[in-house]
Amino acid sequence: MSFNRRDFLKLTGLGAVSAVAARAAAAFPFFGGAPGAVKAETNAKTAKRWAMVVDLTKCKENCTDCIDACHTTHNVPDFGDDKRHEVKWIWKEPYKQSFPDQENEFLKDDLSERRVLVFCNHCQNPPCTRVCPTRATWKRPEDGIVMMDWHRCIGCRYCMAACPYGSRSFNWLDPRPHIKTITPDYPTRTRGVVEKCNFCDSRLAQGQMPACVEACKDRALIFGDLEAPDSPVRQILRERFSIRRKPELGTQPQVYYVV
């Protein structure tokens, strides 16, 4: 039995056909999936471009209501003083670290001395999503939220290296034992995945505002649609002077700070 030219061509042809078939199967997302139809919830809050405004003139220095609300809602673990394993979605950072490009040596005391609320900026041009090899993090085209799919994250941490704001945390340890009270409605994460603020996508889907916005009694957090001229975020940006974090990098943050 010899393997001639004819056999070789037949075999490679078969290979090519099966490669095409595999691609076709992959392009058909419900292949082998559930038989029923799916749809969005009717009371979901939607927007073309979600954005947040942090009003630093209203945000109280020592208040942590928004942080507590976010971290409880989303089962974010608390490692106390153990900074090496720290996981955070929203936290306070000294002004000079938050806005290193604001180069003025002397600033208003109430600014230079204070700590600023920071979280994922849901950048218009996010470097984090471009480097993710598994598309575990991606920018939703509908509303601009930079999402995380923890089922897919392989923990390579490329996204953490790419994010210029340190908005992402890695789970070095099993987070469960470090969550004081687990909120059963929301999943925890496992060791080896990256997490961050997701603009409360699952609350929006159920018609609720983000947990941090709801928790702030001083209304220092304003959330809305930048593409809607009458939205509360557009109104405040029209009336007040605002800055963004590291705008020179071209990431186009969607979190604005009124100072």
Place this chain on the structure above:
Amino acid sequence: MHDGGKIMGGLAVFFALLLFPVWNNLAQGKADYRPNPQILPKGNCVESREYMLSSHMDLLNTWRDQVVRQDKRIYVSTLDGKEHLMSLSKTCLGCHTNKAEFCDQCHTYMNVAPYCWDCHVDPQANK
């Protein structure tokens, strides 16, 4: 050249040892053990019993991808057109409240270890 007896004897011992788990279970009357998941009688599941038995994992894969990646959270059953929230801990565990008596029954028997519960919370286990 006349070791037939030894060989057969050796083989008998070998197979007796190899099949120890089988005859041991038979002797103890456990050979007909079947997992017995507790299905609480609350009417229909989201799809037919047969479909859920064979393909609940496919359904859950679709649910996961639709909720996380497509922001679609409502599932319309082909059984009765009823709408269900695609949620493991709310919808599935809403009826099958006891994960240990339901999911784990067959999963343990079949020696499969799905990692859903590494992240998703079993409200019962967590009281």
